[in-house]
Amino acid sequence: MSDTVPESVPEPVDGSAAAAENTQVEPEYDPAAPAPLAVPRTPTGHAEVDAQLGRLADADHLATDGHVEVYEDVHRGLRDALTALDARPGPPAPPAPYGQHRS
Known part of the structure; x- marks a missing residue:
């Protein structure tokens, strides 16, 4: 018996090493990788808010x-969108008379 280790391991004769080379390896799970949160979004009926x-x-x-x-x-x-809900509908207010400023 020898205390030396062979430099290479001989391939099995049945071809299992060749089969192992052709198998696909699943990617490792990376907890830092982006992942969808899958939070349901219920439509509000207001197109701008839904967008x-x-x-x-x-x-x-x-x-x-x-x-x-x-x-x-x-x-x-x-x-x-919320600010637009507070806006007055209709035509803008008339301008202030000359020399007066609106606050």
């Missing part, structure tokens, strides 16, 4: 550091 809520799905495909930009954009859009 902004739909935009949240864009964050599903980004790394965490990319979420902030999407969230800020959606927040801005929702704020604009």
Whole structure:
């Protein structure tokens, strides 16, 4: 018996090494990789709000550091939609008389 280890391991004769080379290896699970949150989004019936809520799905495909930009954009859009609800419908108010400023 020898204390030396052979430099290479001989291949089995039955071809199992060749079969092992052809098998696909599943990718390792990476907990830091982007993954969809799969949060259900119920339509509100207001097209502009629904479009902004739909935009949240864009964050599903980004790394965490990319979420902030999407969230800020959606927040801005929702704020604009709410502000538009407070706007007076109809024609704008008449201009102030000469020399007077509106506050």
